[in-house]
Amino acid sequence: MRRRDLLAGALAFAATPAVARPLMPLHETPREMLSPPFVDGDGRDLTLADFHGRVVLLNIWATWCAPCREEMPTLDRLQAQLGGDDFHVLPLSIDRAGLGPVRRFYDEIGIRHLD
DSSP: OHHHHHHHHHHHHHOOOOOSOOSSOOSSOOOOOOOOEEEEETSSSEEEHHHHSSEEEEEOOOOOOOHHHHHHHHHHHHHHHSSSSSEEEEEEEEEEEEEHHHHHHHHHHOOOSSO
């Protein structure tokens, strides 16, 4: 089999209509979610396990992300209205420079209710 034939076959398989493939696998029971440690605004090390028993909206974002700039005020309002013992908006910044840029970003666009 020639390389071109192999690649053509692989591309044909990959081009299967999306409706023919499941969006995500379904499982009978919940699976444990891996959570690397992250630092909160007070400098505490946390993992998702620290939010056990609560509904968490996990938003992975960055200060340099234009869509994030647009969605953060909405998430801030959601936390203000629904946040509490049962629900928490958890914005997890992937900025490499630490909390400084995140705090400046929050101040710049008026975020008051997100940790």
